[in-house]
Amino acid sequence: MVTSPPEVPVRPGRRRSTSRQQLESVAFELFELHGFDATTVDDIAKGAGIGRRTFFRYFESKNDVVWGAFSEQLDRMRLQFDSRPGDEPLMASLRAVVVEFNRVDPDEEPRHRRRMELILRVPALLAHSTLRYGEWREVVAEFAAGRLGERPESLRPQAIAHAALGVALAGYQHWLGEGGVERVALCDVLDAAFADLEEGFAPRSAEATREA
Amino acid sequence: MVTSPPEVPVRPGRRRSTSRQQLESVAFELFELHGFDATTVDDIAKGAGIGRRTFFRYFESKNDVVWGAFSEQLDRMRLQFDSRPGDEPLMASLRAVVVEFNRVDPDEEPRHRRRMELILRVPALLAHSTLRYGEWREVVAEFAAGRLGERPESLRPQAIAHAALGVALAGYQHWLGEGGVERVALCDVLDAAFADLEEGFAPRSAEATREA
DNA sequence: GAGAGTAATGGCACTCAGTGTCAAATGGAA
DNA sequence: TTCCATTTGACACTGAGTGCCATTACTCTC
Numbered sequence A, B: 001m002v003t004s005p006p007e008v009p010v011r012p013g014r015r016r017s018t019s020r021q022q023l024e025s026v027a028f029e030l031f032e033l034h035g036f037d038a039t040t041v042d043d044i045a046k047g048a049g050i051g052r053r054t055f056f057r058y059f060e061s062k063n064d065v066v067w068g069a070f071s072e073q074l075d076r077m078r079l080q081f082d083s084r085p086g087d088e089p090l091m092a093s094l095r096a097v098v099v100e101f102n103r104v105d106p107d108e109e110p111r112h113r114r115r116m117e118l119i120l121r122v123p124a125l126l127a128h129s130t131l132r133y134g135e136w137r138e139v140v141a142e143f144a145a146g147r148l149g150e151r152p153e154s155l156r157p158q159a160i161a162h163a164a165l166g167v168a169l170a171g172y173q174h175w176l177g178e179g180g181v182e183r184v185a186l187c188d189v190l191d192a193a194f195a196d197l198e199e200g201f202a203p204r205s206a207e208a209t210r211e212a
Numbered sequence C: 001g002a003g004a005g006t007a008a009t010g011g012c013a014c015t016c017a018g019t020g021t022c023a024a025a026t027g028g029a030a
Numbered sequence D: 001t002t003c004c005a006t007t008t009g010a011c012a013c014t015g016a017g018t019g020c021c022a023t024t025a026c027t028c029t030c
Helices: A022-033 A040-049 A052-056 A062-067 A070-082 A088-100 A107-123 A123-148 A155-176 A186-198 B020-034 B039-048 B053-056 B062-067 B072-081 B088-099 B106-121 B123-148 B155-176 B185-199
Strands: none
Touching: A022 A040, A022 A052, A022 A062, A022 A107, A040 A052, A040 A062, A040 B155, A062 A107, A062 A123, A070 A088, A070 A123, A088 A123, A088 A155, A088 A186, A088 B106, A107 A123, A107 A155, A123 A155, A123 B123, A155 A186, A155 B072, A155 B155, A155 B185, A186 B155, B020 B039, B020 B053, B020 B062, B020 B106, B039 B062, B062 B123, B072 B088, B072 B123, B088 B123, B088 B155, B088 B185, B106 B123, B123 B155, B155 B185
8 A cells, every 4th residue: 555645646726835834833933932822823824925814724723733743643642552462451551652652753852842832831722732632532542441341431441541641741741840940851751650640649668659 | 717798898989780690690591592602792791781891800701601619619629638637548538539529519410510511511611621620730739749748849749630630520521421321420420530540540459340 | 728627825804702991880988 | 079999881902713705726628
């Protein structure tokens, strides 16, 4: 099965004058310069040399600009779940996949960081994230449901998915740094947080927590 | 210390012409009738006999109407945390408090249900909820931090707070009923979900889960 | 190379949430 | 009454998002 290279389907009709990538790039620059709220869709459109109306054909909303190819990434996460050994404990698989899924190319890290700073620090985007992360939770719930032999909509898979998302978000927030002190690797933070989740946040034995 | 009864401070100046309660009541009726999105702030204001501008002096946004006295309720949760025995395991206290906090007067249940249906099913409100639930998480994080001897902003208290919120939301969603089949008590659902969280979602021993 | 068909574009007008400003209304107190 | 504090609501404005539609750009066929 050979898929054609991205964007050469030789279709009839006028060709797109820009791309999501390009618009995102313009938008990020403006967000960096003036902040998310102060940047209007008009600004972005003008900056990209397109009409305001056209912007909304590339993105459903101004909020969606910061999400890049998120939905496509989720396919990757699904594959990672599929590739875990079936006898591995559920929460161990979950932990491993979430950590792996969030491992990014070092070159991409600055952009990833700016993206996540926007999503988790701009109230409008944080609110919107709930909607986007619904897809993420679905992927987790489906995996958990498969392992548990339940339906994805039932309580335990949903609780697991919700809890996992929460822990991941806490990890991200910590990684971004509230006070901006020490710099830690995202994957390490996520691994530590999911280790805690796996143990029900119970202080093991005495208090030999594996703090770094 | 005696606090004056609600709203008789005999202040100078014009008296308020309505109340949050009253506006909420009008709004809920309209939401029920036409749905949240189709109901405009103008509709609510007109229904309550006030000006549009005045509405925004009672509520920061249309979204906030459905939240009632949420912030005040959180004080109650704080007290519940304070009243737990200090030697009780952290997650056990958390579970008990969340379950208690969400126990509502049977008379109030229908309204509570409609409120939560709005919050958890209307996308705009679900998104907005992330912002409001930030306060909820803060309360939990402060409690967890106290028990762990850490700062509320550090990773573990935050992870616990995020996970707890997630599990509570999953419980609520389940209570509302996706397909609308069997009717279960909210507190029972929350108790079961938090029991799972407490155990790290690990199938105990064989598979003797305490399913009802 | 002149249509014919197809798709993307962008302008226009509109709705609605939310905000700043300010004059008018309301009521207690001097 | 007059003064003062407070609330109200009208008006105007910004900005997101949407429906509509003529225009533009491109491919394919005759």
